[in-house]
Amino acid sequence: MNKPLILMTGICLLFLTRLSARAAELDVRGAELRQGQALQVRFRAEQAGPFRVQVAGQTHTLFEEAEAYQGFVGLPADQKPGGYxxxxxxxxxxxxxxxxxxVYPGSFYTQHIRFPSPPLTPEQEAVVQAERQEMDTARASRSPDRLWQSAFAVPxxxxxxxxxxxxxxxxxxYNGYHGGVDFASPMGYPVKAPADGRVVLARYFSKYNANGNxxxxxxxxxxxSVYIHLSKVLVQPGQLIRKGEALGLIGSSGRSTGPHLHWGLYLNGQNTDGLHWIRFTQQL
Ligand SMILES: [Zn+2]
Incomplete structure (x- = not known):
């Protein structure tokens, strides 16, 4: 093969690679992560969606935004470490x-808690089940629009x-792992939205419900995201709330040993470390 032909073949190959890269571009941020952390997927293709991301037993629909399809995946604290x-x-x-x-192993503590939990009557159990159903419905909420514009803050x-x-x-x-972050806050302190969002559930639960208000x-x-054990709820379902606005007051309702906030952060329904998410969104 003479030199110009080799050169031309090289250029053609480069051209082809460029073309196929433009046809489907995948960008994953946070591809090396620890248990409980988040990753971001951005996908561009010449064909139209919908597209789904599938990883480690999870499958989620990507959201169309700014000429790309994107989504966030949280790997839970008990995700088996390894390559996926x-x-x-x-x-x-x-x-x-x-x-x-x-996925690398996270470093997690073990905690033993003693808390009186007398058995519930069938009527009380039915109430708790209905309340859990409401929580599940709220967790399944998926607004296709990005309501948050800047990094998340602590509540x-x-x-x-x-x-x-x-x-x-x-x-x-064994009662599972702690799926959120607890803050030792004083009774009555206002809890602020860590980012813009829409209220999908805001209610007083029965005293038998572990989450409380x-x-x-x-x-x-x-x-x-979820805020539990509140003493007072300050918002209504359907309401838009801005970052920094108060959504409720610190309390000790539900299964709680004293005033504190449990803050849960979910990515496509999968609980994820909120403190890692704050750092993650600061880099987006
Ligand atoms: Zn907690």
Whole structure:
């Protein structure tokens, strides 16, 4: 093969690579992460969506925004560490692009809690079940519009009394890991929205409900957050709330040993470390 031909072949190959890269571009931020952390997927293609992201047993629809499709995935605290393949799927389930991700072990505490939990009567159990159903519905809320424009902030400026991911034993029995962040806040202190969002649930739950009085926000693009154990709820379902506005007051309702805020952050319904999410959104 003579020199000009080799050069031309090289240029053609480069051209082809460029073309295919433009046809489908996948950008994953946070592809090396720890249990409980978040990653962002951005996907561009010449064909129109919908597209889904599939990784580590989760499948979520991507949201169309600014000529790209994007979404956030949270890997839970009990996700098995190791390598996974993240795939972008079209409507038929065909893989359009893929990338390896690596999940490293988080470092989590173990905590033993003693709390009186007398058995509920069937009537009380029915009330709690109905309330749980409402929580599940709120968690499934997915506003396709991004309501938050800047990085998330802490909802209260106080000491963290329980980090995300702590393995908990309630009265000697494993009760799952702590799916949020607890702040040691004084009774009655205002809890502020960490970002713009829409209120999807705001209500006083029965005293048998572990969460107590609860507010749930949908920030859009699959990002939701919950505020529990409140003494007072200050917002209404459907209301838009701005970053920094008060949504409720610190309390000790539900299963709580004293005044504090439990703040849960969900990405497509999967609980994720809110403190990591704050740092993550500062870099977006
Ligand atoms: Zn908590």
């Amino acid at each position: 393949t993240l795939r972008i799927l079209d409507e038929t389930g065909q893989t359009l692009a893929s990338q390896k991700i690596e 209260v400026p106080h000491r963290v009394s329980a980090v995300y991911g702590t393995r908990r034993y309630l009265n000697g029995k 609860t507010v749930f926000l949908d920030h859009g693009l699959g990002v939701t």
